[in-house]
Amino acid sequence: MKEKKSKNKYAKYGYLFSLPFMITFLVFSLYPIIYTFMISFSDLQGVATGDINMLSNPFQNYMDMFNNQTFRTSLQNTVVLWISNFIPQIVLATVLAAWFTNKQLNVKNSGFFKTLFYMPNIITAASIAILFGALFGAPTGPFNDLFMRFGFIDSPVHWFRNPTTARATVAFIQFWMWYGSTMIIMIAGINGINPALFEAAAIDGATGIQTFLKVTLPQLKPIVLFTLVTSFIGGMQMFDIPMLLVDRSGPDNATLTAAVFVFNQAFGGARLWNRAAAASVILFVVCGIIAGSLFFFFRDQDAIAVKKAKKKAMNALKEGNA
Numbered sequence: 001m002k003e004k005k006s007k008n009k010y011a012k013y014g015y016l017f018s019l020p021f022m023i024t025f026l027v028f029s030l031y032p033i034i035y036t037f038m039i040s041f042s043d044l045q046g047v048a049t050g051d052i053n054m055l056s057n058p059f060q061n062y063m064d065m066f067n068n069q070t071f072r073t074s075l076q077n078t079v080v081l082w083i084s085n086f087i088p089q090i091v092l093a094t095v096l097a098a099w100f101t102n103k104q105l106n107v108k109n110s111g112f113f114k115t116l117f118y119m120p121n122i123i124t125a126a127s128i129a130i131l132f133g134a135l136f137g138a139p140t141g142p143f144n145d146l147f148m149r150f151g152f153i154d155s156p157v158h159w160f161r162n163p164t165t166a167r168a169t170v171a172f173i174q175f176w177m178w179y180g181s182t183m184i185i186m187i188a189g190i191n192g193i194n195p196a197l198f199e200a201a202a203i204d205g206a207t208g209i210q211t212f213l214k215v216t217l218p219q220l221k222p223i224v225l226f227t228l229v230t231s232f233i234g235g236m237q238m239f240d241i242p243m244l245l246v247d248r249s250g251p252d253n254a255t256l257t258a259a260v261f262v263f264n265q266a267f268g269g270a271r272l273w274n275r276a277a278a279a280s281v282i283l284f285v286v287c288g289i290i291a292g293s294l295f296f297f298f299r300d301q302d303a304i305a306v307k308k309a310k311k312k313a314m315n316a317l318k319e320g321n322a
């Protein structure tokens with residue numbers, strides 16, 4: 001009885017320590033989310049706003065967004081930019097993680113290289129935008145000068161005036177910023193694999209590549225799922241680099257992302273808060289659907305088979321008892 005009272009006493013301290021987070025979450029996260037949902041069904045516009053009036057057709061703002069070509073373009077750009085940077089990002093991060101965790105190679109000064117690769121992730125987006133804006137500057141930027149010296153181009157390239165080069169530059173910067181972070185996550189995942197599996201593979205005579213393909217990658221499935229979901233959600237919120245580097249939208253809206261579109265709707269021109277809210281909700285729903293689909297696709301098939309077998313055995317047992 002005393003032990004139970006003691007546990008309850010300590011539980012109170014746990015609730016007390018979690019209280020600041022709960023208050024912060026309710027005020028700065030939950031309330032804005034609910035408010036965004038609410039105004040997405042209203043006519044809220046402009047700076048000097050009065051009462052919020054709900055629309056006679058509550059889904060009018062959503063219909064306007066689906067019929068808005070610029071919004072559809074921003075969604076398409078966001079997906080293209082994310083895929084363009086995530087595929088090389090996950091490939092390079094996995095290769096580097098396998099390299100650093102390979103005990104046979106025993107890479108020297110691995111801590112230094114890990115820090116070096118992770119460094120872009122801790123640099124502010126504004127600094128990176130200024131850096132790459134100078135590097136890709138035209139006509140006298142370092143990259144133009146270097147490419148002309150080696151004969152790759154005949155004249156300076158205006159990287160941010162061409163839709164293809166502008167989109168490729170933004171995708172490359174996103175890849176460069178995040179591959180180090182993904183690498184650290186993959187390293188943690190590999191270090192969490194049971195060493196007995198690698199020892200068994202070595203005893204069976206498996207090569208390094210065979211061990212990586214048959215042991216490491218299958219065991220990294222939960223980590224890949226985590227990386228895929230978090231990267232997708234982060235990619236759908238891509239804002240800093242397109243906003244700062246190519247002035248919001250780029251040539252022909254080539255780098256206009258969904259997050260930048262929402263910003264333009266809310267804080268540019270007429271300040272269409274209602275449409276910005278509707279676009280945000282659509283983005284939220286898209287992220288939820290894709291994340292749910294990824295969890296469904298990556299579900300553990302063996303666990304599902306075992307669960308079905310148990311259920312089948314229980315049903316057979318019940319029928320036998322009946």
